[in-house]
Amino acid sequence: MTDIPVIYFLWVSAFLFATGISILLVKKNTIFVLMGIELILNAANLNLVAFSKNDPSLQGLYLSIFVLVVGVCEMAIALAIILQVYRNYRAIEVDQFKSEY
Amino acid sequence: MSPLVIAFLVLAMLTCGSALSMLWTKNLLHAALAMFLTMLGLAGLYVLAYADVLAVAHLLVYVGGVLILILFGIMLTNQTDPATGKNHLMTRESGRLLPFSIGLSFFLGLFWLFTKGPWINNLPVTGDSKLKEVGLGLLTEYAFPFELAGVFLLIALIGATFVAKNHD
Numbered sequence: 001m002t003d004i005p006v007i008y009f010l011w012v013s014a015f016l017f018a019t020g021i022s023i024l025l026v027k028k029n030t031i032f033v034l035m036g037i038e039l040i041l042n043a044a045n046l047n048l049v050a051f052s053k054n055d056p057s058l059q060g061l062y063l064s065i066f067v068l069v070v071g072v073c074e075m076a077i078a079l080a081i082i083l084q085v086y087r088n089y090r091a092i093e094v095d096q097f098k099s100e101y
Numbered sequence: 102m103s104p105l106v107i108a109f110l111v112l113a114m115l116t117c118g119s120a121l122s123m124l125w126t127k128n129l130l131h132a133a134l135a136m137f138l139t140m141l142g143l144a145g146l147y148v149l150a151y152a153d154v155l156a157v158a159h160l161l162v163y164v165g166g167v168l169i170l171i172l173f174g175i176m177l178t179n180q181t182d183p184a185t186g187k188n189h190l191m192t193r194e195s196g197r198l199l200p201f202s203i204g205l206s207f208f209l210g211l212f213w214l215f216t217k218g219p220w221i222n223n224l225p226v227t228g229d230s231k232l233k234e235v236g237l238g239l240l241t242e243y244a245f246p247f248e249l250a251g252v253f254l255l256i257a258l259i260g261a262t263f264v265a266k267n268h269d
Contacts, residue, residue: 004109004149007215012113012146014211016139019120022204026197029129031174035136038167039120042143049152058234061152062243065235068155068162069250073257075167079174080265086178087267 009050016043030082030092034075041071109149116142124204133171140164154235 016039023036045064052060086092119138126132140163147156239247 004105008109008113009146009150010215011212012116014208014215015117016120017211018204018208019117019124021207022200023124025200025203026124031129031171031178032132035123035132035171038136038163039123039139042140045155046143046146046150049147049150049155052152053150058231058238061155061231061235062238062246064152064155065158065239066246066250068158069254072162072166073254075170076257076261077264079170080261082174083177083265092178 006050006053009046009053013043013046013050016040016046028093028095030085030094031079033094034078034082038071038075041067105149109146112142112145112149115139116146129175130172133168133175136171137164137168140168151229151231153230154232 020036020039020043023039024033027033027036045067048060048064048067050060052058052064082092085097089097091097116139119135119142123132123135123139126135140159144156144160147153147159
């Protein structure tokens with residue numbers, strides 16, 4: 001059975017990264033922006049996994065496991081901050097956060 | 102074409118297509134569902150890259166944890182218009198052309214870079230399940246980062262509950 005070339009994984013991850021960047025730039029809803037950040041993190045993870053496919057010491061795989069943990073922590077904290085922002089501003093669109101001072 | 106490549110193409114199309122629909126949709130709930138499909142496709146891609154441990158962890162964490170968190174976030178910040186009774190789930194967006202062209206140029210630049218790179222071809226393939234190696238490595242060589250990740254998770258969760266609580 002032939003193996004899948006690494007470059008295919010890299011193309012998919014480039015696509016995911018570009019999509020995440022576009023979501024970050026297009027959307028105004030904060031939760032949407034968070035989803036874009038998650039897409040970017042996963043694109044990086046796919047790169048790490050694809051390279052550790054040919055690495056006997058599996059360094060990319062270990063790093064991607066820790067990236068997963070950090071991504072989850074970021075998600076929990078960010079959603080808590082979004083809730084708090086919603087309580088103060090009654091809005092979660094990024095262009096509606098105006099300082100009162 | 103080998104069946105492995107066909108499976109890869111199907112999974113890559115699932116991943117990229119649902120990511121595109123995440124970009125295209127204006128409805129936050131539809132985007133959450135599209136993100137679920139993206140994560141399923143990514144887990145399949147991880148399996149094809151012989152990282153089955155990471156695929157299972159990815160499914161557990163993203164489908165079981167992050168997606169539920171996002172759905173709760175959507176529900177808790179759901180604004181209902183008192184006049185019409187409708188809610189404002191739709192994101193308002195403007196100026197599509199510039200962000201799309203920036204995203205497209207990112208993709209084309211990365212594509213060019215990856216295709217040109219001389220460092221990704223002709224590496225030896227070690228194709229096998231890596232469950233045993235990862236389990237051993239996490240408890241011997243990478244034991245300290247592993248424990249640190251656990252403490253980090255604890256700190257993040259306590260911090261999240263503290264930030265999200267009502268401070269009035």
